[in-house]
Amino acid sequence: MGVRTIARDQEPISQDIVGYLPTINSPATELNTVFEILKQSELIRKELHLETIVVVMDQALYAKAAERTWKHREWFPNILLRMGTFHTICNALAIIGKRFRDAGLKDICIEAGVVAEGSINGVLDGKHYNRAVRVHRYISEALMRLAWEEFTPWVEKNAPERSGMIKSFLEDVKDMTSDLNQEKMTNLLQSPLSAELITLWTYFLEHLRxxxxxxxxxxxxxxDMVEDVVLCLLRASREGDWELHLHAIRTMIPWCFAYDKMYYARYLSPYFAQMTNLQEKYPSVYEAFKAGQFSVQLSNNNTFGRIPVDQAIEVTVNKDTQTPGGTLYIF
Incomplete structure (x- = not known):
């Protein structure tokens, strides 16, 4: 069982139900198809007596639906569009691969044996999702371990009076790991020693930057890209942390501009602006998202097991029909 799950063992779990809607037998790229999705979503909203209905799409569909709703705001005022987090993470993985591929990342992955040479391009392009997330988590942790080895000498040099505090805190962590639970983790993170250590660690990372x-x-x-974008988006979905999701989206937008991901740069900007104003325009949706209802809980026993809506479609509808990408969905 993962540390995240153990450290959240007191969190309540409410398993979600995924309902299958009729498929639309038409190419997803056509504007008429997108318009039909919006019309069907509005009918579902009325049938369920909802004030607002949220429709989640990948970037390609979101772009067409957003253009239609921006042009004719009076047609679908009660439909809120969301860009799928799963596809957004894939795009972030592609940006990381583009920036670091030829800086040594490709060679590190192959020589360390974490990715086969024949699969490395798919991993760095963000197409092999699970492998890409695992690789970047490993490499990021390896770099952080190297940084941690230099942290204590840096503290002894720049703040020698606090070196004893670090040793005391690490002893507390070591004693706790044999019987980890959410209460002990919370108490440790809220302790004065933890706050002081985090402050020193932040200063040290700024020194490295x-x-x-x-x-x-x-x-x-x-x-920063792996932890503040990819892992933050994953954690936000798994924990149902809406503010963390917005933070990761905001952090990702400049990288989309920098690495010519122009479609995401163009549409993530208004998406972020709309999501940050939910409390004023869609208060009921805002309260639902704050409660974690922007991701899907498929498991009934995993407290760290929520997944993005568009990923839930991949592992349910598309998996059952065995036609990846061939099932057009409304959620």
Whole structure:
């Protein structure tokens, strides 16, 4: 069982039900298909007596639906469009691969044996989702372990009076790991020692980003992209943390501009603006999202097991029909 699940053992679980809607026998790329999705969504909203209905789409469909709703705002005022988090993560993985592929990341993955040479391009392009997430998690953790080895010497040099505090905190962590649970984890993270250590660690990371040479800053940007975008989007979905989701989206937008992901750059910007104003325009949706209802809980025993809506479609409808990409969905 993962540490995240153990550390959230007191969280309540409410398993979601995935309902299968009739498929639309028409190419997804056609505007008429998108318009039909919006019409059917509005009919479902009325049938269920909902104030607002949320429709989740990947970027290609979202772009067409957004253009239609922006042009004719009076047609579907009660439909809220969301860009699928799963496909957004895939795009973030592709950006990371594009930035670091030829800087040594490709060679590291192959020589370390975490990816076969024949699969590395698919991983770095963000097409092999599970393998890509696993690889970047491994590489990010390896870099953080190297940074941690230098952290104590840095503290002894720059703040020697606090080195004893670090040793005391690490002893507490070591004692706790044999019997980890959510209460103990919360108490440890809220302790004064934890706050002081996090402050020192933050200063040290800033030192690595800006005062330790260009190479150090470059690879710190890798850690930042993996942790602040990919892993934050994953954690936000799994924990149902809406504010963390918005933080990751905001962090990702500049990288989309920098690496010519123009479709995501164009549509993530208004998406972020709309999502940050939900409390004013769609208060009921905002309360639902704050409660974690922007991702799907398929398991009845995993407290860290929520997944993005568009990924839920991949592992349910598309898996059952065995036609990946061939089932057009409304959710």
């Amino acid at each position: 800006h005062n330790n040479g260009e190479l150090s800053g470059f690879w710190m940007s890798y850690i």
